[in-house]
Amino acid sequence: MRKLILLLVLxxxxxxxxxxxxxxEFPRDAVEQIRADIAYLAxxxxxxxxxxxxxxxxxxxxxxxxxxxxxxxxxxxxGFLQEFSVPNRVDRSADGNYFMYKGEQLKIDEDFYxxxxxxxxxxxxxxxxxxxxxxxxELDRDDIDDEDVKGAIAVMELSSxxxxxxxxxxxxxxxxxxxxxxxxxxxxxxxxxxxxxGNTNSPKSEFKTTDPIGIPVIYVNDEDxxxxxxxxxxxSLAVSLNAIEDVTYNVGAxxxxxxxxxxxxxxxxxxxxxxxxxxRYAGEEPMVHNGADDNASGTAGMLALARHxxxxxxxxxxxxxxxxxxxxxxxxxLLGSKYLVAKAxxxxxxxxxxxxxxxxxxxxxxxxxxxxxxxxxxWEQIILPLECGLTLETTESGVGPSDHTSFYYADIPVLHFFxxxxxxxxxxxxxFEKINxxxxxxxxxxxxxIIRNTxxxxxxxxxxxxVESTKAPQFSVTLGVMPxxxxxxxxxxxxxxxxxxxxxxxxxxxxxxxxxxxxxxVSDMQTYMQGLAQFKKGDKATLLYRRDGEVKQAExxx
Numbered sequence: 001m002r003k004l005i006l007l008l009v010l011x012x013x014x015x016x017x018x019x020x021x022x023x024x025e026f027p028r029d030a031v032e033q034i035r036a037d038i039a040y041l042a043x044x045x046x047x048x049x050x051x052x053x054x055x056x057x058x059x060x061x062x063x064x065x066x067x068x069x070x071x072x073x074x075x076x077x078x079g080f081l082q083e084f085s086v087p088n089r090v091d092r093s094a095d096g097n098y099f100m101y102k103g104e105q106l107k108i109d110e111d112f113y114x115x116x117x118x119x120x121x122x123x124x125x126x127x128x129x130x131x132x133x134x135x136x137x138e139l140d141r142d143d144i145d146d147e148d149v150k151g152a153i154a155v156m157e158l159s160s161x162x163x164x165x166x167x168x169x170x171x172x173x174x175x176x177x178x179x180x181x182x183x184x185x186x187x188x189x190x191x192x193x194x195x196x197x198g199n200t201n202s203p204k205s206e207f208k209t210t211d212p213i214g215i216p217v218i219y220v221n222d223e224d225x226x227x228x229x230x231x232x233x234x235x236s237l238a239v240s241l242n243a244i245e246d247v248t249y250n251v252g253a254x255x256x257x258x259x260x261x262x263x264x265x266x267x268x269x270x271x272x273x274x275x276x277x278x279x280r281y282a283g284e285e286p287m288v289h290n291g292a293d294d295n296a297s298g299t300a301g302m303l304a305l306a307r308h309x310x311x312x313x314x315x316x317x318x319x320x321x322x323x324x325x326x327x328x329x330x331x332x333x334l335l336g337s338k339y340l341v342a343k344a345x346x347x348x349x350x351x352x353x354x355x356x357x358x359x360x361x362x363x364x365x366x367x368x369x370x371x372x373x374x375x376x377x378x379w380e381q382i383i384l385p386l387e388c389g390l391t392l393e394t395t396e397s398g399v400g401p402s403d404h405t406s407f408y409y410a411d412i413p414v415l416h417f418f419x420x421x422x423x424x425x426x427x428x429x430x431x432f433e434k435i436n437x438x439x440x441x442x443x444x445x446x447x448x449x450i451i452r453n454t455x456x457x458x459x460x461x462x463x464x465x466x467v468e469s470t471k472a473p474q475f476s477v478t479l480g481v482m483p484x485x486x487x488x489x490x491x492x493x494x495x496x497x498x499x500x501x502x503x504x505x506x507x508x509x510x511x512x513x514x515x516x517x518x519x520x521x522v523s524d525m526q527t528y529m530q531g532l533a534q535f536k537k538g539d540k541a542t543l544l545y546r547r548d549g550e551v552k553q554a555e556x557x558x
Contacts, residue, residue, distance in 0.1 A: 097113075114239040177213060294358070541558070
């Protein structure tokens, strides 16, 4: 992460622009409407704006009304709305899912359950124990008897011969789907997973989507039954998984100024509803997650820009067409923006770049994060001349946990505007009263300054960024901390600590800076995740951190 102070620096190609170094004067009379937008979108009435709910519908109708009031045109062929489905749950009734052993029917969830990779189907026959299901000449291991497994129900260990850890020589075989696909290829009619050897975590018992592999797959989590299945037995099983989905919509509007190039301005309007998956709330009773910062703030910012750009007399802002998108399904994995980009086949020639606002409501210390400046060589030349009295924390990557990522993967330059995480992130306490409205306004001034400084005639080349091919390390444990994503001083700074989690039990608190986790030196978020990847549930680790300039040590129990 780099830090840019907004200085008076003139780039040669910007010389023809009108005062490119001045901070754009975003209308002050827009503040009250921004305040009203956030107050409504983050109200209890909308019940957290979860896709498929009444609150989702009400927030969408509000956004649609604002677009129409500003005489914007529908973007989609069907109008302002683009329908798509989001996962709700997978129904697995006891009647359609069973496992029979020696005439006894085991209890679903208590003794066994189907896993996410399973296909629907039923089968009765003999079991064949295949140990870990590994077949490799390089590793001198062959667990599968081709003749015996053909037509049988394969029984396979979840773990590997030397366990599941980063230094395992069998780590290329840790992938369950790879091993199950091999068994299917060799003629297995179904697979029973057990865990009697090695260390590993159980497969998920609850999931919202299925990823069927072609044959039924169940996990027997009763240890006694699992051990008995290592010998050939006659069993029967059935899997019936029914994915239940909800319908939601992206909202898209067009401001056509008759220009060649179009700038995309977007924000997601969905949130977590009453909590559940994705929530950091530790209480037992469901509570409304209003999501004032995440992302009523960004949605209000998008609406404010739609109003301003559709009414401004400033000719420099009329040099482009504008597309305004309110995305749904972001909290479920950028589902709305992914769907939109995949369906937008005619965009290649005129989509100039994409600006995404996600969590712009908690500005502190006049600091604004702008992610994605490496996605085009033009960005620094456009941003550096601005003078808005802010400190910018910038990163190059076009990949991040928000909707700009979907456009980056379509080779479109992107920027993501963000004012940082806070202890209320994904909690019921992310409320309207804590929003810094003036911070939202100055963020919009920066965005308008970027548009003003964009040359109309020049090409806007796309660049891949350095971290595009860097996969985040996979880890199965957590410290229970919220990172400070705006910190760039070396180490991983803690912005918040969840009660009852390992970090809290070890005495860590907000403001501490983690510098070492186990054997891994922590210099940033990537190395912090690499440190977590060393461990599994039950492990202990030594952690080093800085507090008030002093290095301290803590013992962590995952």
